[in-house]
Amino acid sequence: GEDVEQSLFLSVREGDSSVINCTYTDSSSTYLYWYKQEPGAGLQLLTYIFSNMDMKQDQRLTVLLNKKDKHLSLRIADTQTGDSAIYFCAEGLMDSSYKLIFGSGTRLLVRP
Amino acid sequence: KAGVTQTPRYLIKTRGQQVTLSCSPISGHRSVSWYQQTPGQGLQFLFEYFSETQRNKGNFPGRFSGRQFSNSRSEMNVSTLELGDSALYLCASSPTGDNSPLHFGNGTRLTVT
Numbered sequence: 001g002e003d004v005e006q007s008l009f010l011s012v013r014e015g016d017s018s019v020i021n022c023t024y025t026d027s028s029s030t031y032l033y034w035y036k037q038e039p040g041a042g043l044q045l046l047t048y049i050f051s052n053m054d055m056k057q058d059q060r061l062t063v064l065l066n067k068k069d070k071h072l073s074l075r076i077a078d079t080q081t082g083d084s085a086i087y088f089c090a091e092g093l094m095d096s097s098y099k100l101i102f103g104s105g106t107r108l109l110v111r112p
Numbered sequence: 113k114a115g116v117t118q119t120p121r122y123l124i125k126t127r128g129q130q131v132t133l134s135c136s137p138i139s140g141h142r143s144v145s146w147y148q149q150t151p152g153q154g155l156q157f158l159f160e161y162f163s164e165t166q167r168n169k170g171n172f173p174g175r176f177s178g179r180q181f182s183n184s185r186s187e188m189n190v191s192t193l194e195l196g197d198s199a200l201y202l203c204a205s206s207p208t209g210d211n212s213p214l215h216f217g218n219g220t221r222l223t224v225t
Contacts, residue, residue, distance in 0.1 A: 030211045042116075042202055043216040088155065097167035098209050099145065102155035 006103035022089030029091040116217035135203030143209025
């Protein structure tokens, strides 16, 4: 079945690293994504990783993928108050067309 | 390049009415997808269009429909609105809709009273 799970809430101090975790069930995922949603806004694509890769780094963002355990994580280095938002993990699946299956989102609160 | 544009941003309708939401994809993108976001169900796939054809539909009743025009712009329609249709409706576009990242608009927030 198609299911993506995330923890609901994470609180960190400004300047620390944040790690948001996600597990998924469908091994046929092609890409896995991280999106950010700020209040009143849509989804902003942060980064994504091909399912054959283990790691991807993009400035302050590091994505780790453990395909065997179907576990994905997003590390944000030097977390800033502007990083406070909801972060969604999603897996991309092809059936009749390409679609994303989203987790329920992790609310990140960055304390000054 | 302009992003995905959705109009209107906010809508208030009453039960039983119908509503049409509009989406203009990123220039050159031919695939448009729609998602519904609610506090209870999270983000759920509604449907996907490519070259004016619906290629995929999520698990939603027939009251939810859509279409795509030759310029790739898309509309979705919800008829006989119910209170449970209150949600943020998000449109996303991608070049071909095949294994490529989706870029989302800011959404239309629909409130049904």
